[in-house]
């Protein structure tokens with residue numbers, strides 16, 4: 068069995084749609100099945116993170132239902148603690164979320180969460196064991212602020228086509244990676260069709276154990292987007308929680 072952690076955090080986003088992330092987290096969690104735990108948000112992001120940390124299971128796969136992308140902080144930090152160098156984080160997202168507090172144009176934590184996991188972020192949120200850039204591989208990223216583009220260019224990242232045989236994966240999916248999906252705070256053109264996202268995840272999950280999945284940034288806006296998630300979320304969860312090798 069897998070644990071589904073619903074985190075209705077919206078305070079990490081500065082989008083006018085951010086309050087809708089509360090309803091979105093509940094919807095994604097309901098579609099994900101599993102053993103469902105709901106975390107209530109605290110006064111600060113650090114307090115919410117501590118609550119997430121407190122409910123993470125000792126072992127077994129986690130499915131995190133966001134909420135803004137900042138909800139990935141503790142589940143990914145846990146995967147680093149458990150799996151060390153073997154872990155690769157696959158970042159399916161329109162955005163890099165690679166801003167530092169100094170470079171962020173918005174001040175929003177969801178645009179800094181990956182950088183924070185790499186060891187540079189708001190001091191109360193940086194995990195004790197940072198992720199190394201070679202443990203991160205991107206898919207669908209197409210909207211970067213200038214400082215993020217510069218950081219991306221001067222850093223050696225992981226490569227999905229060249230994962231080590233014994234790699235285990237954390238699959239992060241910000242729904243803004245999808246093409247034409249508008250139920251997010253910051254939609255961007257030219258994303259991945261849902262079938263392409265599924266086929267990439269299927270390919271990865273057929274070769275590697277997935278130790279965590281996060282599905283974030285759902286801000287319900289259109290019935291068509293909701294209908295898409297009705298099939299997409301259970302399928303992603305099935306692919307990522309089926310024990311390996313299948």
Ligand SMILES: NC(=[NH2+])NCCC[C@H](N)C(=O)O
Pocket residue numbers: 136162164166171172173174175177178179211212241243252253284
């Ligand atoms: N997870 C997201 N939707 N991130 C959007 C970030 C947008 C922008 N790069 C910022 O830092 O504010």
